[in-house]
Amino acid sequence: MTAELNILQETDYPLLWSLGELILGIDQEELGEEFIFEADAFISNLDDFLIDDLTRLLKLFNSRFVAMLRVMKFTKFVDMDRELKKEYYQSWTNSKIGLLRTGSSTLRALCGWSYYSLEKSWDDLEIPGKTLGREDKTPTLLEGREPWESWKEGRQ
Amino acid sequence: MIIQPYKLGKKNEFSADIVIVGSGAGGSIAAAKLAEQGFSVIILEEGPYVDKSDFTQEENTLVRKMYRRGGALATDDMSIRILQGKVFGGSTTINWMNSFRTPDHVLEEWAVDYGLHEYLPEYMQPHFEQIEQRMHIHEVPDSDHNQQNRIILDGAAELGIHADSCKNNSKNCIGCGKCGLGCAYDAKQDMRLTYLKDAQEYDTTIYTSCKATEIKYISRDEQIVHAVVQDGTDRTLIFQATRVIVAAGAIMSPLLLQQSGLANSKIVGNYLHLHPVLGSVGLYDRKIYPTYGIPMSAVSHELEDLTNGYGVWQEVPDLEVFLAGVNMPGTGFERKELMKQINNMGVILTLTRDGCSKKSAGSVKWMRGLNTKNGHFSLKKYPSIRYHWDPIDKEHALKGLQQAIELHFAAGATEVLPMHSKMFSIKSKENIDSFFNLPMGPNQLSTFSAHPTGTVRMGMDRSKSAVDETMMLYPYPGIYVMDGSTLPTAPGVNPMVTILGSVSRAIELGNLNL
Numbered sequence: 001m002t003a004e005l006n007i008l009q010e011t012d013y014p015l016l017w018s019l020g021e022l023i024l025g026i027d028q029e030e031l032g033e034e035f036i037f038e039a040d041a042f043i044s045n046l047d048d049f050l051i052d053d054l055t056r057l058l059k060l061f062n063s064r065f066v067a068m069l070r071v072m073k074f075t076k077f078v079d080m081d082r083e084l085k086k087e088y089y090q091s092w093t094n095s096k097i098g099l100l101r102t103g104s105s106t107l108r109a110l111c112g113w114s115y116y117s118l119e120k121s122w123d124d125l126e127i128p129g130k131t132l133g134r135e136d137k138t139p140t141l142l143e144g145r146e147p148w149e150s151w152k153e154g155r156q
Numbered sequence: 157m158i159i160q161p162y163k164l165g166k167k168n169e170f171s172a173d174i175v176i177v178g179s180g181a182g183g184s185i186a187a188a189k190l191a192e193q194g195f196s197v198i199i200l201e202e203g204p205y206v207d208k209s210d211f212t213q214e215e216n217t218l219v220r221k222m223y224r225r226g227g228a229l230a231t232d233d234m235s236i237r238i239l240q241g242k243v244f245g246g247s248t249t250i251n252w253m254n255s256f257r258t259p260d261h262v263l264e265e266w267a268v269d270y271g272l273h274e275y276l277p278e279y280m281q282p283h284f285e286q287i288e289q290r291m292h293i294h295e296v297p298d299s300d301h302n303q304q305n306r307i308i309l310d311g312a313a314e315l316g317i318h319a320d321s322c323k324n325n326s327k328n329c330i331g332c333g334k335c336g337l338g339c340a341y342d343a344k345q346d347m348r349l350t351y352l353k354d355a356q357e358y359d360t361t362i363y364t365s366c367k368a369t370e371i372k373y374i375s376r377d378e379q380i381v382h383a384v385v386q387d388g389t390d391r392t393l394i395f396q397a398t399r400v401i402v403a404a405g406a407i408m409s410p411l412l413l414q415q416s417g418l419a420n421s422k423i424v425g426n427y428l429h430l431h432p433v434l435g436s437v438g439l440y441d442r443k444i445y446p447t448y449g450i451p452m453s454a455v456s457h458e459l460e461d462l463t464n465g466y467g468v469w470q471e472v473p474d475l476e477v478f479l480a481g482v483n484m485p486g487t488g489f490e491r492k493e494l495m496k497q498i499n500n501m502g503v504i505l506t507l508t509r510d511g512c513s514k515k516s517a518g519s520v521k522w523m524r525g526l527n528t529k530n531g532h533f534s535l536k537k538y539p540s541i542r543y544h545w546d547p548i549d550k551e552h553a554l555k556g557l558q559q560a561i562e563l564h565f566a567a568g569a570t571e572v573l574p575m576h577s578k579m580f581s582i583k584s585k586e587n588i589d590s591f592f593n594l595p596m597g598p599n600q601l602s603t604f605s606a607h608p609t610g611t612v613r614m615g616m617d618r619s620k621s622a623v624d625e626t627m628m629l630y631p632y633p634g635i636y637v638m639d640g641s642t643l644p645t646a647p648g649v650n651p652m653v654t655i656l657g658s659v660s661r662a663i664e665l666g667n668l669n670l
Binding site for chain 2: 098
């Protein structure tokens with residue numbers, strides 16, 4: 001990647017990938033650097049006060065101290081094993097403390113946006129693609145085609 | 157004439173009879189009607205100029221470019237995500253085209269509760285007719301419903317409940333299903349192609365990427381608007397006018413009035429209505445392709461009157477992939493597998509007409525200090541959006557969600573998953589009740605909105621309203637507010653035509669006292 005990050009730093013990569021893997025079920029390789037850059041662009045677009053909040057949330061979520069309070073392990077989120085990561089995230093999602101659920105929702109939105117707004121995710125989902133210039137190959141109102149089949153043929 | 161930042165000369169001060177803040181539904185129709193009468197009009201639009209060539213169907217770039225906060229607008233506690241346009245044409249550029257008139261019972265409620273007898277159905281009808289003609293609003297023909305809308309039509313037929321085709325503002329729509337990204341085919345007859353076009357024909361000048369930051373009320377016939385160019389230079393422009401119309405929508409209009417010291421009434425910023433939306437995902441053993449086709453072409457109004465004209469209605473979305481990606485229930489592998497079934501998925505949206513109890517459930521305000529909803533702390537002012545479900549509205553919404561699940565099964569779904577932080581699969585209609593045992597608090601039951609209204613509400617009683625029936629801001633005779641914020645109640649239908657109709661009527665009534 002030649003582009004530069006605006007808000008996130010290279011040291012944030014492991015955290016973002018771990019979150020993506022946990023929340024979306026998509027491994028780091030598949031998420032790729034594009035996922036990080038999209039997350040960065042998403043955060044950059046927020047109002048300044050929310051940028052501060054979101055970067056603080058990422059730090060808090062990865063903090064050993066918060067983990068100690070939630071799951072009794074003095075371990076950073078990125079260093080937890082898969083099961084503990086899940087338990088820790090669920091402890092935020094299912095918490096009776098509204099602020100923690102707000103944090104969990106924010107992370108879910110960040111990850112969901114940063115992968116599924118990318119066109120590369122469409123391949124995995126077998127989405128027939130953009131309609132522009134390929135109106136007859138997609139499920140539009142133009143009749144006389146088998147959209148799914150035409151799309152697959154078009155890609156072979 | 158459109159002035160984009162790169163076209164700005166050295167001049168920093170401008171004047172016109174009327175300066176309008178916002179180019180959405182309210183600002184556009186006001187501009188067209190006033191410019192036609194010969195008044196000089198300037199529109200200030202915070203978002204960028206866009207036309208057909210910009211609408212490349214790329215979700216990430218277009219949502220970032222055209223939505224407020226890049227699509228991440230939400231209540232402080234993130235429990236309700238709000239989709240709102242910040243672009244030339246406002247939310248009409250990115251909406252899903254649904255074009256209902258305001259129901260008669262809502263207009264009658266406005267007359268009884270807010271003294272707005274001038275908005276009774278007989279007075280509004282000619283305005284709706286003109287708007288429908290100008291925007292090519294017509295009923296979607298039966299042949300054009302996509303599979304997702306068929307879920308509502310077929311499911312309702314099976315259950316023996318109401319469902320019907322909707323009207324929308326399109327011409328030669330091919331059903332690409334990308335309305336939320338701007339119409340690449342110029343089929344959607346949004347403000348850019350209708351009232352903003354008309355306004356320009358009568359010499360209206362539109363400054364895009366130009367954010368109004370303050371309005372100074374000097375006297376009845378002299379107002380000044382400060383605006384900052386959104387091109388990274390922070391250059392300030394000054395506009396002088398006889399009248400100012402604030403039409404920045406129900407989130408930004410109250411913030412601008414408060415920032416300008418013009419929010420004398422406690423009403424400004426309160427009584428936020430959102431038409432909160434709950435979602436349910438049905439999985440089908442046939443292709444649905446929810447990311448294609450005309451969105452919201454069918455509706456069920458069966459539960460629209462659960463208490464005193466308040467209730468819910470069912471529609472289906474333009475399911476952009478990012479919307480599915482952000483809002484699907486569950487986590488991890490099971491979530492990934494659910495997303496993989498997107499082509500066999502149908503989503504029903506249950507929209508609630510909120511405000512049944514008449515209490516203020518939400519607010520939009522500037523804050524300082526600690527925000528207990530999101531933990532934010534700052535000594536500098538920051539905008540805060542709060543919303544608490546009223547218990548009656550919530551009860552209506554959950555009844556509606558139950559009906560949506562029944563519609564899915566009646567239309568042949570093999571499994572239904574309501575949008576909730578927990579993935580909960582309902583395998584048969586006999587099993588629906590079990591879902592409702594889950595916790596349904598903020599950030600548990602997923603909730604969305606695309607219809608913020610009501611924060612500068614209209615009415616004849618100054619103690620209960622912020623603007624009068626001509627939409628003049630109490631007590632500032634040179635300042636008007638003309639957008640969704642002035643609706644005294646949630647309209648109970650997708651609000652575009654209600655906003656257009658009410659602004660059109662307000663101008664007919666008062667003509668800004670010019």
